[in-house]
Amino acid sequence: MEVRARAPGKIILTGEHAVVHGSTAVASSIDLYTYVYLHFSTPSDDGDLLKLQLKDSALEFSWPVSRIRAAFPESAGLLSCTPTSCSVENAKTIAALVEELNIPEAKIGLAAGVSAFLWLYSSIQGFKPATVVVTSELPLGSGLGSSAAFCVALASALLAFTDSVSLDLNHQGWRSFEEKDLELVNKWAFEGEKIIHGKPSGIDNTVSAYGNIISFKSGNLTRTKSSMTLKMLITNTKVGRNTKALVAGVGERMLRHPEIMAFVFSAVDSISKELTSVLKSPTPDELSVTEKEERIEELMEMNQGLLQSMGVSHAAIETVLRTTLKYKLASKLTGAGGGGCVLTLLPTLLSGTVVDKVVAELESSGFQCFIAGIGGGGVEINFGISS
Numbered sequence: 001m002e003v004r005a006r007a008p009g010k011i012i013l014t015g016e017h018a019v020v021h022g023s024t025a026v027a028s029s030i031d032l033y034t035y036v037y038l039h040f041s042t043p044s045d046d047g048d049l050l051k052l053q054l055k056d057s058a059l060e061f062s063w064p065v066s067r068i069r070a071a072f073p074e075s076a077g078l079l080s081c082t083p084t085s086c087s088v089e090n091a092k093t094i095a096a097l098v099e100e101l102n103i104p105e106a107k108i109g110l111a112a113g114v115s116a117f118l119w120l121y122s123s124i125q126g127f128k129p130a131t132v133v134v135t136s137e138l139p140l141g142s143g144l145g146s147s148a149a150f151c152v153a154l155a156s157a158l159l160a161f162t163d164s165v166s167l168d169l170n171h172q173g174w175r176s177f178e179e180k181d182l183e184l185v186n187k188w189a190f191e192g193e194k195i196i197h198g199k200p201s202g203i204d205n206t207v208s209a210y211g212n213i214i215s216f217k218s219g220n221l222t223r224t225k226s227s228m229t230l231k232m233l234i235t236n237t238k239v240g241r242n243t244k245a246l247v248a249g250v251g252e253r254m255l256r257h258p259e260i261m262a263f264v265f266s267a268v269d270s271i272s273k274e275l276t277s278v279l280k281s282p283t284p285d286e287l288s289v290t291e292k293e294e295r296i297e298e299l300m301e302m303n304q305g306l307l308q309s310m311g312v313s314h315a316a317i318e319t320v321l322r323t324t325l326k327y328k329l330a331s332k333l334t335g336a337g338g339g340g341c342v343l344t345l346l347p348t349l350l351s352g353t354v355v356d357k358v359v360a361e362l363e364s365s366g367f368q369c370f371i372a373g374i375g376g377g378g379v380e381i382n383f384g385i386s387s
């Protein structure tokens with residue numbers, strides 16, 4: 001028995017961080033995926049192990065299933081239909097299991113992902129021996145939602161063979177989930193994100209599960225039918241950072257300056273609402289494409305200013321902003337900031353020569369530029385291909 005799941009990364013167009021504090025944010029899926037392959041062991045396979053292979057990092061971990069059973073005695077895969085938060089007690093147990101793996105210091109960020117894996121696997125599948133292989137097209141820890149794509153793909157693969165979802169196992173090729181099953185996948189993925197992020201808003205796992213462009217506020221999504229195609233240049237500053245620490249930092253600033261931060265979050269909420277209405281407004285009846293793009297650029301710039309006031313920009317992000325501004329292009333950080341990726345709107349009428357020049361200048365500063373397709377579908381599974 002084997003299944004593959006793929007879940008997309010995302011960009012946040014407006015509203016990161018503020019969304020954690022109840023403001024609206026707008027996000028879109030991108031066509032870069034995390035893949036999870038799950039294969040349940042048969043008696044002819046070697047041993048009684050649960051194996052996790054993180055292909056991109058060339059790391060492999062394994063645990064005897066008896067060890068998992070001893071660690072989570074109350075779990076037996078019976079929880080699959082009831083997404084459950086990892087208790088403080090279980091978090092300690094997981095921390096001890098992960099500690100024993102002696103993950104090299106340079107890759108220690110993966111410990112959070114392995115912890116989320118242990119919680120989701122033991123809760124949804126219990127103690128079955130299996131091999132799980134993870135590969136990703138997303139840069140990890142760069143603001144493109146690799147943590148959420150990992151949790152969504154993992155939750156999908158783990159749920160695929162449970163009675164909690166209704167799937168035709170004979171279906172050939174990639175397929176999506178029914179709405180109610182998608183909701184379950186998304187809820188479990190959120191539990192994984194909580195282990196990685198501490199206090200996630202849920203926007204990343206939601207856009208990875210459902211795809212498209214969404215407006216998101218206080219746990220609720222609204223699908224946004226955009227009447228225009230957005231083209232975004234994504235620049236990876238390659239400055240590493242950690243979402244959990246950045247989210248916590250904004251929370252602390254909020255505690256120090258509650259009144260000011262409430263205004264900042266409220267301004268971000270208005271920016272996201274205005275962006276949603278610009279995206280939805282019919283073209284050309286109300287606004288021309290160029291007028292819409294100019295509005296979006298202005299909203300991005302205002303949002304970037306507010307992100308600076310939250311304390312999540314970075315010198316490398318500022319370098320990207322300055323460089324793109326020389327070409328009259330608007331940019332903002334995306335995701336948690338502190339490094340990671342920056343978005344630059346590429347207007348429809350912008351010449352290819354300008355794009356080439358700006359990319360060349362950004363790359364000469366050591367950054368990596370790419371254009372990803374945005375607004376595609378969400379998570380999918382496939383029962384037909386092996387790893």
Ligand SMILES: Nc1ncnc2c1ncn2[C@@H]1O[C@H](COP(=O)(O)OP(=O)(O)O)[C@@H](O)[C@H]1O
Binds near residue numbers: 113145
């Ligand atoms: N393919 C993966 N395999 C293992 N862990 C992953 C994978 N993708 C993401 N993670 C976990 O998520 C963390 C990055 O998440 P985060 O800091 O939220 O940044 P982002 O979600 O923007 O990439 C990694 O350090 C790791 O713990």
Ligand SMILES: C[C@@](O)(CCOP(=O)(O)O)CC(=O)O
Binds near residue numbers: 015202204247335336
């Ligand atoms: C900063 C935040 O708004 C987005 C984080 O995205 P990423 O993990 O940096 O891709 C946090 C959240 O919404 O959970």
Ligand SMILES: [Mg+2]
Binds near residue numbers: 197243
């Ligand atoms: Mg993340």
